Amino acid sequence: MIVMETKNLGKIYSFDSIKVTALNNVSIQINQGEIVGIMGPSGSGKSTLMNLVGCLDRPSQGEIWIAGSRVDNLNDNNLAIIRSKQVGFVFQNYNLLPRLKVIENVELPLIYQGVPSHLRRKKADEVLERIGLKERMHHKPSQISGGEQQRVALARALVTNPSFILADEPTGNLDSKTGKEIIKLLQDLNNGGVTVLLITHDRFVAEHTARVIHLKDGEVIENEALPNPIREV
Amino acid sequence: MRLCQTQSERCKLNISHTLKIVISSISSNKTRNFLTMLGILIGVFAIVLMVSIGEGVRQEVNKQIEGLGANIIFVTSGNPAQRTESQRMGPPGMGGFMGVTPLTNQDHQALLTIQGIKVSPLISRSGILSYSDLTDTVQVTGTNYTYLEIASLPLLEGEFLSKTDEDALDKEAVIGYRIYTEILNSDALNKTVYINDIPFKVIGVLKERGISMMGDQDSEVFIPFKVMQDMANNENITTINVSVDSQDEIESVKKEITTVLKDIRGTENFRLTTQSQMLEITGTIIGTLNLALGGIAGVSLLVGGIGIMNIMLVSVAERTREIGIRKAVGARRKDVLWQFLLEAIFLALVGGVLGLLFAYIGSLVLKNFDVPSAITFSSIVIALIFSTIIGVIFGVYPAYRAASLEPIVALRYE
Numbered sequence: 001m002i003v004m005e006t007k008n009l010g011k012i013y014s015f016d017s018i019k020v021t022a023l024n025n026v027s028i029q030i031n032q033g034e035i036v037g038i039m040g041p042s043g044s045g046k047s048t049l050m051n052l053v054g055c056l057d058r059p060s061q062g063e064i065w066i067a068g069s070r071v072d073n074l075n076d077n078n079l080a081i082i083r084s085k086q087v088g089f090v091f092q093n094y095n096l097l098p099r100l101k102v103i104e105n106v107e108l109p110l111i112y113q114g115v116p117s118h119l120r121r122k123k124a125d126e127v128l129e130r131i132g133l134k135e136r137m138h139h140k141p142s143q144i145s146g147g148e149q150q151r152v153a154l155a156r157a158l159v160t161n162p163s164f165i166l167a168d169e170p171t172g173n174l175d176s177k178t179g180k181e182i183i184k185l186l187q188d189l190n191n192g193g194v195t196v197l198l199i200t201h202d203r204f205v206a207e208h209t210a211r212v213i214h215l216k217d218g219e220v221i222e223n224e225a226l227p228n229p230i231r232e233v
Numbered sequence: 234m235r236l237c238q239t240q241s242e243r244c245k246l247n248i249s250h251t252l253k254i255v256i257s258s259i260s261s262n263k264t265r266n267f268l269t270m271l272g273i274l275i276g277v278f279a280i281v282l283m284v285s286i287g288e289g290v291r292q293e294v295n296k297q298i299e300g301l302g303a304n305i306i307f308v309t310s311g312n313p314a315q316r317t318e319s320q321r322m323g324p325p326g327m328g329g330f331m332g333v334t335p336l337t338n339q340d341h342q343a344l345l346t347i348q349g350i351k352v353s354p355l356i357s358r359s360g361i362l363s364y365s366d367l368t369d370t371v372q373v374t375g376t377n378y379t380y381l382e383i384a385s386l387p388l389l390e391g392e393f394l395s396k397t398d399e400d401a402l403d404k405e406a407v408i409g410y411r412i413y414t415e416i417l418n419s420d421a422l423n424k425t426v427y428i429n430d431i432p433f434k435v436i437g438v439l440k441e442r443g444i445s446m447m448g449d450q451d452s453e454v455f456i457p458f459k460v461m462q463d464m465a466n467n468e469n470i471t472t473i474n475v476s477v478d479s480q481d482e483i484e485s486v487k488k489e490i491t492t493v494l495k496d497i498r499g500t501e502n503f504r505l506t507t508q509s510q511m512l513e514i515t516g517t518i519i520g521t522l523n524l525a526l527g528g529i530a531g532v533s534l535l536v537g538g539i540g541i542m543n544i545m546l547v548s549v550a551e552r553t554r555e556i557g558i559r560k561a562v563g564a565r566r567k568d569v570l571w572q573f574l575l576e577a578i579f580l581a582l583v584g585g586v587l588g589l590l591f592a593y594i595g596s597l598v599l600k601n602f603d604v605p606s607a608i609t610f611s612s613i614v615i616a617l618i619f620s621t622i623i624g625v626i627f628g629v630y631p632a633y634r635a636a637s638l639e640p641i642v643a644l645r646y647e
Contacts, residue, residue: 056640089561089562
């Protein structure tokens with residue numbers, strides 16, 4: 001089953017009279033339960049692609065389909081609902097709210113879904129348990145390590161049970177050992193059925209996925225299947 | 234896939250979560266937010282205190298007017314409608330000085346012919362009272378025996394002017410409480426005091442009456458009005474007080490007085506004023522005064538509101554990234570709007586409540602200094618509603634700015 005699909009997706013940024021094509025004619029499909037890497041050098045359009053499929057931005061042309069519905073033409077309110085229910089974001093710099101405790105950060109997406117507080121706490125509890133951070137739930141982000149913060153961000157992405165996880169350079173701010181731990185966690189989650197889209201410029205990170213979509217100058221240049229991805233243990 | 238949430242879900246704004254965010258955000262910038270609240274605090278404090286002083290003055294004045302008696306008609310000379318252009322320059326009631334035909338003994342005598350009313354003439358001037366080596370400026374009022382009853386004067390000792398008008402020619406005086414204690418050392422009966430160098434025998438002392446809008450009632454001296462006229466060398470009367478038995482008779486008596494006085498004076502160059510008219514006039518004056526005071530204080534509230542808007546704009550700028558994160562995890566425009574709007578309302582409302590508290594303390598302090606003030610329920614409600622409205626008005630724009638941020642722009646913000 002296709003979880004996410006783009007059809008002839010394009011994005012043009014206009015600065016005064018100058019137009020820059022960031023993405024051109026990108027058509028990709030992500031299937032349920034896949035772990036896919038999106039790879040390319042800086043300026044290849046991978047961040048633009050992530051913003052579009054994450055419903056943070058609108059395309060200049062083409063279509064985006066998530067879980068069987070077309071989403072590129074939705075209004076702000078409905079895009080927010082898609083982000084809330086279908087997409088789980090993991091950012092390079094974690095993007096946790098510093099004033100909220102770990103457990104409150106994980107609960108945040110559920111608040112905007114209108115989930116009652118006791119259910120929120122229960123779900124956030126379960127996800128933190130799964131991620132192995134239950135004992136840190138009452139800490140503030142500043143009181144835990146970078147690797148732990150990224151795991152909290154992952155827990156926040158998982159808590160709504162989204163159609164796919166969108167991880168943008170999730171190891172970019174981490175040392176290689178902690179980075180490997182995060183990749184292992186993503187692989188474990190994928191083994192448990194979670195669809196993962198991993199955006200990276202790092203060949204080594206991309207080789208942990210089963211398929212790598214290569215981007216260059218805003219276009220897909222290769223769709224490479226990796227029969228034997230690296231497995232972190 | 235379900236795009237839209239159910240109505241109940243969508244409407245469910247998580248109040249407790251939002252409040253928690255608001256409180257944590259406010260407490261993380263204590264000094265800044267306290268200073269912002271201070272603007273509202275001072276505004277609400279000023280408005281409530283000003284209005285409470287106005288209200289206190291209104292209550293005090295009303296009490297005094299009501300103390301004059303509900304069934305009294307005050308007759309004075311001069312009628313605006315009859316005045317010439319030059320006479321119109323002076324204030325009402327000053328007819329005698331402004332060339333309007335003053336009331337005289339003839340008018341007083343004429344009014345005595347009306348059945349079922351009590352009439353007392355009043356002539357007021359300031360004078361110099363001296364006793365042994367003490368001298369003071371006092372209010373000298375010439376009147377007659379009926380005034381005791383009409384004005385419900387409380388006697389401390391001795392008697393009031395008791396003789397009928399024809400016989401009341403002796404130089405007798407009834408003195409106010411302050412003159413009694415401060416000039417005569419609390420021993421006054423049958424003592425001789427000098428008013429404008431003319432000797433008077435003290436025949437009575439009044440109890441303490443306090444300050445009225447006419448002045449210090451305890452510095453008043455009552456003497457027979459004919460003696461007063463002799464001193465002034467004319468037969469003029471400032472006011473004639475007419476008392477009727479019940480309020481229902483006021484209109485008919487006013488008509489009779491008009492007929493009698495018009496007959497004797499030839500024209501309607503006099504005025505009849507009742508307590509209800511005086512209440513109405515002072516009510517209008519104090520109402521205007523209140524509005525002016527409240528308006529001035531309102532400006533400080535406006536300034537406080539601008540302070541809130543300023544700090545909220547700073548807050549939105551500082552938390553742009555937070556807004557981006559919230560939007561990325563599913564916050565809709567209105568979720569963000571409410572978060573910042575509630576924060577502004579919270580700041581304004583807490584400032585308002587504190588302002589109210591300080592105004593209450595201020596009003597208690599003022600009462601200690603004999604300044605009338607009264608915090609009414611309506612002023613409390615108005616203060617709270619006003620500060621909430623200020624919060625909404627000055628919070629909407631920053632909140633709208635926050636809500637309108639594009640998630641991608643907000644997330645990139647450094």
